[in-house]
Amino acid sequence: MSSNPTSHFVIIPNRPVVQEDGDIKQDRLKLHYWEWKGRQPTILFCHAASFHGRCYDRIINEALSGFHVIALDFRGHGRSQTHPPPYRFRWFGEDVLEFTETLNLSKNNLIGIGHSLGGYALTWAAAAASKQLFQSLLLLDPVILSPAMYQESENYSLISEFILQRRSQWSSIEDMMSRLKKRETFSQWPKDVLRNYCTYAVDENHKLVCAPDGEASIYQSSNQPDSDIYALIEKSKYISHITIHIVRSSTTILSWNALDISPTEPELVKWFKTGRDTQFENVRHLFPMEQPQIVIDIVKELMEKNNKPLSHL
Known part of the structure; x- marks a missing residue:
C-alpha cells in the first residue's frame, strides 16, 4: 500500500442538500474520498466533526499498510461538497450508507473505523442497512449520547458560541500550524498529524472548509430527537452480526474544554450482541490525533483477529 493515497469524487443522488436560499431540497451530493490501494478487506475510515479523512494518515500507514483503505470526507469537510x-447529524449516517452502497464496498468484508461523528455515522449506516454492511466496527469515542439526552431541550449553545468565534482564515499552512499548536486543543498533536490537518482542512485561499457556522450546526443537531439512533439499532436485523469494539476516552474533566470529555453513552456496548468496550483514563476525546499509537495498537489487533481462521465454526 502506498503512503500517498489517490483522490476521488463520487456523486450520491437524491440527498438532502441546503440551497443558498436556505431551502432543503433532494439533490445530488458530491463526496470526496481518499484511497490507499491494497489487499482485502477494505477498511472505511470516517472522521470527527470539523476534521477530514487525512487526519488519520499515521494510523493508516502504520497499522494498515498493504490493505485497501478508504477515508471519506464528510459533506462540508475536506474536499467534499459544502452547503449553508x-x-x-443523521445526514452523515445516511451519507455513509449511500456511499458504501454506491461503491459496493460491503462485498469486500468491509471494516469500519470511525471517530466521534464518524463513529455515529458508521453505526447509523450499519443499523439502517438492508443487509449486513460491515464485518466489524471500531468506534472511537462515537457521539452516541445517553438516550435521555435526545429528549432534553438543552442544546450546545455555549459550545456553539465558542466555535463561532474561532478563526477561519490564515495566510499560509505554516501560519495556521504555528498558531494552532499554541492552542490547548492542538497542543499535544504530533507535528505530522497537525500538518496533515492544516493542509487538508483549508481551501486554496487558506480558509477553513468546515466553516464555524457549519461546525456549530453539527453540534447543535447532535442531541436533537432526529439524531437518536437507539430505535434504529433495536430494529436492525443485521447489526447483531457485526463485531463492534467501542473505545472511549476519559469521562473525568481533564481541562476546561467541554469537548475533551467522552460523549459516548457508557452503557452503549449493551446495545450490541457482539460488543466490546474499552475505556482509557487520562485520555482526551481527540486521542486518535493526540496519541495515535493507542489507535495503531488497537487497529493492529483488529486486523490480526480478522485474519485468523474461524476454527470454532
Missing part, C-alpha cells in the same frame, strides 16, 4: 447550514 444546517448540517443534520
